[in-house]
Amino acid sequence: MDAEDIELELFVQALKLRHGYDFGQYARASLKRRVNDLVKNAELGTIGALTSRVVHDEAFLPQVIAGISVPVSEMFRNPEIFKALSAEVFPVLASYPHINIWQAGCARGEEVYSLAILLEEAGLYDRTQIYATDFNDHVLHVAQEGIFSVHEARLYAQNYLAAGGKHTLSHYWHARYERVKLDERLKRNITFANHNLVADGVFCEAHLILCRNVLIYFTNTLQDQVLGLFRDSLVRGGFLALGNKESIHFSANAREFLAFNSAARIFRLGPSVGK
Ligand SMILES: C[S@@+](CC[C@H](N)C(=O)[O-])C[C@H]1O[C@@H](n2cnc3c(N)ncnc32)[C@H](O)[C@@H]1O
Incomplete structure (x- = not known):
């Protein structure tokens, strides 16, 4: 192990011992990149100096969590x-009188507002509760505001049409100067909350869990643990949507999931297991 890798392991241990955040099972290559960015941005010179700051300066913690999280x-x-x-999941959800959706790793709310819009257009939103969680308090705060730049909004408007949206996306926002603010009504059935997938337990009894581009940062061991958490949080026949580079085939805890739409990485908890 070279000196920098040793410093990285000591940093990970310090964060766990001092603050209870466990990054021990985050994939090392990307973790190292982000920790080195933190060192640079805080002008600390070495990971060792960063570790010392993390141990002695409580107020520095949010900056560390924000730096390690990748809210893209x-x-x-x-x-x-x-x-x-x-087209395929909402018609099944429509059979439930009340629908619970958990979006884990919600970043700045981009996906949760997308879901809210499509549920509204499908006539399902008024009986849906969406729980949008992340372990980064800063992004949760930004997500709650529902404000994006005009530049981002242009791309999102194209994505919305490609996703089969029924209007134009501007139907859901008010533009002001260089920003757009999403319609407040979209928030009416969204609860934003801090939840750490590494340390926290079952969140709700969900009919759909959307967790995309989060597991990719975890080792297989942690991915397996989190897939077990998702299995235990879903109703029987519930759906799990992962990112397009993520898979469940290696995971013992995911054996009870059946492929539902493999290309879209949507899985369904088998009917004879789970809750
Ligand atoms: C790359 S973003 C994915 C955002 C969105 N799901 C998407 O696919 O566009 C990853 C998000 O996962 C969150 N995250 C990383 N580790 C987490 C953990 N242990 N618990 C909860 N959220 C976590 C980060 O804070 C970040 O917002």
Whole structure:
């Protein structure tokens, strides 16, 4: 192990011992990149100096969590996935009198607002509760505001049409200067909450869990653990949507999931297991 890798392991241990955040099962290559970015941005010189700051300066923690988290997202990211959810999953959800959806790793809210719009257009939103969670308080705060730049909004408007949206996306926002603010009404059935997939337990009894581009940062061991959490959080016959580079085939805890739409990475909890 070289000196920098040793420093990285000590940093991970310090964060766990001092603050209870466990990054021990995050894939090392991307973790190292983000920790080195933190070192650079905080002008600390070495990971060792970062560790010392993390141990002695409580107020520095949010900056560390924000730096390690990668809140990159888009509204209707991979539009074909949202099209598949609308066309194939929503008709099943429509059979429930009340629908619970858990969106884990919600970043700045891009996906949760996308879901809310499509559910509204499918006539399902008024009986749906969406729980949008992340372990980064800063992005949760931004997500709650529902404000994006005009530049981002242009891309999102294209994605929305490709996802099968029924209007134009501007139907759901008010533009002001260089920003757009999403319609407040979209928030009416969304609860934003802090939840750490590594440490926290079952969140709700969900009919659909959307967790895209989060597991990709975890080792297989942690992915397996989180897939077990998702299995235990879904009703029988519930759906799990993952990112398009994520898979469940290696996971013992995911044996009870059946492929529902493999291209869209949508799985369904088998009917004879689960709750
Ligand atoms: C790349 S973004 C994915 C955003 C969105 N799901 C998408 O696919 O566009 C990853 C998100 O996962 C969150 N995240 C990372 N580790 C987490 C953990 N242990 N618990 C909860 N959220 C986590 C990050 O804060 C970040 O917002």
